[in-house]
Amino acid sequence: MHTMAGQTETAQALTPSEVARIKADFEILEHQVNGIDVVYLDSGATSQKPRCVYEAEQHYYENANAAVHRGAHTLAVEATEIYEQARETVAKFIGAKTNEVVWTSNATEALNLIAYSMSNASLGRGGEEAARFRLGPGDEILTTELEHHANLIPWQELAFRTGATLRYVPIAEDGSLRYDLIDSLVNENTKLVAFTHVSNVLGTITDTQRFVDAARKVGALTVLDGCQSVPHLPIDVKALDVDFMAFSGHKMLGPTGIGALYGREELLNAMPPFLTGGSMITVVDMEHAEFLPAPQRFEAGTQRIAQVHGLATAASYLSEIGMEHIAAWEEHLGAMLFEGLSQLEGVRVFGPSDAPRIGTVPFEVIGVHPHDVGQYLDSRGIAVRVGHHCAQPLHRALGVSATTRASTYLYNTEEDITALIKAVASVREYFGV
């Protein structure tokens, strides 16, 4: 049932000595906070970067900087090669064809790209070819109560613009998705189903098949938010069988300012563009323009070449280590976190205990506000995220306004987890609760 978790169960986890070697690639993890070695447990917000990633960016600027897909000079050719080679690398990383990866500035833009392209289709752009992207009154978009705001608000706004109705799969009291309600929520009016692969708050891995099967039955498009899965789990979009997937570079060791949208080739080529302008056209006259096929039709304007190169370098780095080994290691760290925090008196851990998860665990120290918990942990050199993590509806459903979230990555050690648990154990005493 849980394909991804099933894969990681059989794979060999990284060993502590391998993790130590990996950690040495991250300059920033050698830094100190308040005189203590930093324990970085906020990779769910953004990951740290290995030297090879920013060295790749520097190398690009020093050796190949030029505008891509234009100009006949040597540098322009080299820049274009780097840019397109990166697309091939990242496409391979997620099991896609090269022309099925569109560069965006982040996952948020990738999701908005779909929403605005569908808006444009709804206005008649793209002609009959784009008919399946049209929405109007009576049509339905389905999402879930787990979502990050980035996979919720674009659909709310799309519904407002087109007159479609937004519905959602609620969560149970323990934060697990109500899979049992999917079949009653998906009907012949459902045109789009958007759901997260891994909850950015709870760290739980979605049973994607349940959504894909329901959507396929009625011919609805599927959009997967891969922000928290692509960095942590082996991903094969063809096996997942989704139509679109958005993910960000900075959460997977890559630079900020770069993300990507995966889309099935035939869908991307039928979808009207979102951003328009230079580099995405074939013929332009004063009245109208013809557009290039995907991915170029979605990449208007000068692109983020150094960042693209940095992201591809990050993907290669991860592939070399092996995503299945990383996933198994983080599954181990996640279990350590979940069990260790659950055993502390006065600490409430959120999320179902039996669901497959990555190394992300949200919790509450009873009687101490998350902001104060985060401040206390910071004084111990431990970086965590506090707040609503861009998921206010989920927090409301859990009955809290904010949580403290620890999230791991491949460079985290068992000692990091032990340090966190030990520090959390002393929070209540410090605040006199």
Next chain:
Amino acid sequence: MNELDQLYQQVILDHSKQRIGSPLVESAAGHQHGETHQHNPICGDQIRVRVELDGDKFVGMSWEGDGCSISMASASVLSEMIPELTKEEFEAKKDAFKEMMRSKGAVAPDEDVLEDAVAFVGVSKFPARVKCAMLAWVAAEVAMLEAV
């Protein structure tokens, strides 16, 4: 005292638990009354503040909120300070508090003006927490300006 202990002085921890001025109370007839709800979207802290004025003078302030110890303690301390202050005196104290928050710990606060609110001097070394400490003061000012 380390920076964390300066941030969480005992006065602050006490006020965050024994909250003066909370919950909300009704204003007396004949007095001016102003109320506002303020929200810090970054951390989700929120507060509803009600002020009661008799002409130019504060009778009192009551509030309800959900937030970190700094924001809740700041509201409690302000509720203790505000009765009998004129609008002008309140503004002077608010300006002094704001200046202390911006000082990054470089300026010694005037205890005669800020009273118990000097306990928040440690917050100024944590720029991310300044908004927490300011929340109640901002809300009280808005409520005062809207009081009818």
